[in-house]
Amino acid sequence: MKTLNQLMYLFLMGTILVFSSCNDEEMDPPMEDDSFYATKLGGEEMVPDPANEGEMIEQGYLNLRIVVDGTVMLIAGDEKYSELKPHFNVLLAEVGEDDFSGYNALVEDFTDLLAESTGAKNYSYTGLSMANAHNPNENPRMNGFVDDDDFDLFVEAVVQSATGAGFGSNDILGPIGELLEGTRDAIVQREDGAMLDLYTRLGGTVMVDDGDGNMVEAGYLPLKQVVTETVLLIATNEGGKYDDLQPYFPVLLAEVGVNDLSGFNALLGNFSDFLAQAIGSTNIEYSGMSMADAHNPEVNSRMTGMVTTEDYDLFVQAVVEAVTNKGVPESVIAEFGVLLNSEGLKGAIIQA
Known part of the structure; x- marks a missing residue:
């Protein structure tokens, strides 16, 4: 009888500890996501994907993709960015033939990079390093090395696209600008004043x-x-x-x-x-x-x-x-x- 009482005591104590542990976990507030992705871009809220009927997409990722897509379209169609077009020769030729595979891959890669860099938890960039991606010897889709003027012009295109998409406030453009600036050293591989070859x-x-x-x-x-x-x-x-x-x-x-x-x-x-x-x-x-x-x-x-x-x-x-x-x-x-x-x-x- 004494042994049975001891077993019942241990069982009750274990049950109390388990429930106590569960209650403690329930009482701990969840960690708040204070990332730029969550606080400024829309975060993980799921919304319909306008580019893929019937599919859902995170609001933060969708907003970044809109900016990226707009940036590429500006470079392709706005004469202000004509100095950047030679770097996109392969892409523009494909699009001219109604082949959007390279275009879609570029938009996805750049969006993934921005999403991961701004704090997204469900997206990660898996492409080439920034140095290799912008080196024609490593990436055959790249035509010519980038200089500082090219980089500045590209950032200008991003800013114009973001502003046009409704993200033109300083609290958004500032951090995005800092993020892009952090990639300058890896991307810029042509000396200032060295003209991109005529070919x-x-x-x-x-x-x-x-x-x-x-x-x-x-x-x-x-x-x-x-x-x-x-x-x-x-x-x-x-x-x-x-x-x-x-x-x-x-x-x-x-x-x-x-x-x-x-x-x-x-x-x-x-x-x-x-x-x-x-x-x-x-x-x-x-x-x-x-x-x-x-x-x-x-x-x-x-x-x-x-x-x-x-x-x-x-x-x-x-x-x-x-x-x-x-x-x-x-x-x-x-x-x-x-x-x-x-x-x-x-x-x-x-x-x-």
């Missing part, structure tokens, strides 16, 4: 259709178009303005006259390759003769005379007319002019 600004390495069913790099396509236009201007010689250049192309013109385009296509390819390599292409290399040999009749049988200074200047005039006809911006035309008038190139070609 990247013309389209870079993204593959596009050249109009004839061939896929070429977007940076190469305008070069090929300009070279083709230049040769055609000289060959057709409208108004006789390029009379003095035609004697350099008798072999080529004779071939074209009998519908043999082999030499014509070889010239287009070589000249386009040369320009591509000269303005920053990393995948295309010029493999033809040196400029000196290519313009020396004793070495190149397709060349019928030494180039004079006057004829070289006339050729540059033909190139300028070609790029103008193709709608190339004046700033790019000026850069082509600097390349064509460089002492090294002119010195190699002018031999008369």
Whole structure:
């Protein structure tokens, strides 16, 4: 009997302790989420996802996604952010083909990064480090390194998007700005004043259709178009303005006259390759003769005379007319002019 009483005592004490423990837990107030994500962005409240019918999404994540989506749309469509477009060559080309897979992945990654950084508990960023994500050598979707001006312009786009979405108060923009600023050192990898190479600004390495069913790099396509236009201007010689250049192309013109385009296509390819390599292409290399040999009749049988200074200047005039006809911006035309008038190139070609 004594033993039974002891067992009952222990059982009652255990029950009291269990209930006491449960009551203590119930009495402890839950930890308040004072994160920026919860207090300023909407937190974990579940709301319908306007982009995915029938699905729910955290209000905080939705608000961040709206800002990110708006930022990308500004960069794509607002000329104020045109300096940033070369970094999005791959993405913009995909969207132009109605392929939104890369766009959606970018929006999700950037939103995840902001969500985790502002205190979200149910989202985490799993993409590349900021340094690798903005390094073209590590991320083939990135065209060219970012400098401080690019970074500042991107932050401006984020601020404009956030303000347009109703999050323009200082208590929101301030912390977001600080968060972005904390990534500057990792993202900015190009020295101030070092211009993004022209090849990247013309389209870079993204593959596009050249109009004839061939896929070429977007940076190469305008070069090929300009070279083709230049040769055609000289060959057709409208108004006789390029009379003095035609004697350099008798072999080529004779071939074209009998519908043999082999030499014509070889010239287009070589000249386009040369320009591509000269303005920053990393995948295309010029493999033809040196400029000196290519313009020396004793070495190149397709060349019928030494180039004079006057004829070289006339050729540059033909190139300028070609790029103008193709709608190339004046700033790019000026850069082509600097390349064509460089002492090294002119010195190699002018031999008369």
